[in-house]
Amino acid sequence: MEVLYSDEAYDMLISWVCSQPFAQSVRASLAKVALESSGRGNRSGLQVHTGDGTKKPLHYSPWNGRFYFWYKRHFFFFERSQIRGEFGLPREEASISYFGRNPKVLRELLDECRRHYLGLIKNNTCVFEHQGGTWTPSKLRSKRDMSTVVLNNELKKMLVGDISDFLNPTTRKWYSTRGIPYKRGYLFYGPPGTGKSSFSFSLAGQFDLDLYILNIPTLDNHSLKTLFEELPQHCVVLLEDIDAVSSKRTGNSNKDVSQSTSSTQMPVLKRLSLSTLLNVLDGIGSAEGRVLMMTTNHIEHLDPALIRPGRVDMKIEFPLADEDVIGRLFFFVYDPQSTTVTGGDESENDVCGTKEKAIKDCDLPQLGQEFAAKVPKLEFSPAEILSFLLANKHSPHLAIANVAAWMEKLREERTKLTRITSWALDDNDGFGDH
Numbered sequence: 001m002e003v004l005y006s007d008e009a010y011d012m013l014i015s016w017v018c019s020q021p022f023a024q025s026v027r028a029s030l031a032k033v034a035l036e037s038s039g040r041g042n043r044s045g046l047q048v049h050t051g052d053g054t055k056k057p058l059h060y061s062p063w064n065g066r067f068y069f070w071y072k073r074h075f076f077f078f079e080r081s082q083i084r085g086e087f088g089l090p091r092e093e094a095s096i097s098y099f100g101r102n103p104k105v106l107r108e109l110l111d112e113c114r115r116h117y118l119g120l121i122k123n124n125t126c127v128f129e130h131q132g133g134t135w136t137p138s139k140l141r142s143k144r145d146m147s148t149v150v151l152n153n154e155l156k157k158m159l160v161g162d163i164s165d166f167l168n169p170t171t172r173k174w175y176s177t178r179g180i181p182y183k184r185g186y187l188f189y190g191p192p193g194t195g196k197s198s199f200s201f202s203l204a205g206q207f208d209l210d211l212y213i214l215n216i217p218t219l220d221n222h223s224l225k226t227l228f229e230e231l232p233q234h235c236v237v238l239l240e241d242i243d244a245v246s247s248k249r250t251g252n253s254n255k256d257v258s259q260s261t262s263s264t265q266m267p268v269l270k271r272l273s274l275s276t277l278l279n280v281l282d283g284i285g286s287a288e289g290r291v292l293m294m295t296t297n298h299i300e301h302l303d304p305a306l307i308r309p310g311r312v313d314m315k316i317e318f319p320l321a322d323e324d325v326i327g328r329l330f331f332f333v334y335d336p337q338s339t340t341v342t343g344g345d346e347s348e349n350d351v352c353g354t355k356e357k358a359i360k361d362c363d364l365p366q367l368g369q370e371f372a373a374k375v376p377k378l379e380f381s382p383a384e385i386l387s388f389l390l391a392n393k394h395s396p397h398l399a400i401a402n403v404a405a406w407m408e409k410l411r412e413e414r415t416k417l418t419r420i421t422s423w424a425l426d427d428n429d430g431f432g433d434h
């Protein structure tokens, strides 16, 4: 049985093989630094982060040979090597065989590999990105708990309820008996740093779905079609910064998006046309059961066709932080319940412990109110506030004392940035030097 490197079955097989006793004593092995703290360990066997803080841990796996082992009273051999593929590029290959005639035995073994792999990744979300027209091997990221995205609770509940209803097996039947395509689309819109991507990621984790991220500016028509055709049945597809593709159609419904403007208002060269995107979203190639999440900073730049019901079933605004969110972000950072001290040496933990105790002794609700009263509502994004609070994470009092100066600095930076942007735009107006 051959297993293709490009397929996730490859990871299932290799990670199982690496966990077997025979793999520890092989004489030909591949040594690699497991670069990612949590991920596939360069596809030489799944490496799930152990949190021991080892720098550049080495990982070994059977390589370039034939390796024999017993499994359920059958004699197997596993082969893995590197060959020259298309255009002379090196390509990895693996296969598994056994002495016998029943293919079921091999499938049972692969199923065991699958279960082993699912056990390893159970607290992770598999994230797929793309290079041109192909999905790259998934990366594993720890699931992000929904509670870590500070948002209106009603909204959260409503969205979670909507998605869980959609994913309910009876819903699929309901859709098919009525001839309605079984898919659901959401648009998350709002200023940068308000949690749109983070929330999409935590939703994927909540429903144990793989996340497929599409980066619009790097796509052309052909690759978008191919990528959509390769989507599995149940997954979350995240189309980030969808305004980078959209153009307001002025009479000509197929106007090319190369004339559109991006979030920064700068003209961008794009090869992906709006009509292709619309066809792909509606087409047969569009996987059944997929949850589509689109994000944008500029809902006003979107073509109405892109977000019409059927393509987008719910539009959800992610606003700048209001008083409630500001207070909850404060709590999120200082509440000892959401604090875990990991890694570091003992003395560092002692310091953290002392600081935590000092924070515990504070009247947090009172301080939270004080902090929220100092920050004007709907002026700063949750990302900005969080970043400030993290810089003062050991002292809520310091955060309150420093917040006015921080806001002033941020406002100055914004003014400067607006001046630079408008200067750059003026310079690009085709009227030459200033």
Ligand SMILES: Nc1ncnc2c1ncn2[C@@H]1O[C@H](COP(=O)(O)OP(=O)(O)OP(=O)(O)O)[C@@H](O)[C@H]1O
Binding pocket: 148, 149, 150, 151, 190, 191, 192, 193, 194, 195, 196, 197, 198, 199, 295, 296, 297, 318, 382, 383, 384, 386
């Ligand atoms: N509401 C929030 N609650 C908790 N953390 C947040 C929230 N909003 C933003 N953050 C934090 O800010 C950072 C940026 O957030 P994220 O990328 O989700 O924002 P975004 O709205 O998708 O931004 P953009 O529009 O620029 O893509 C992340 O580290 C995230 O954890």
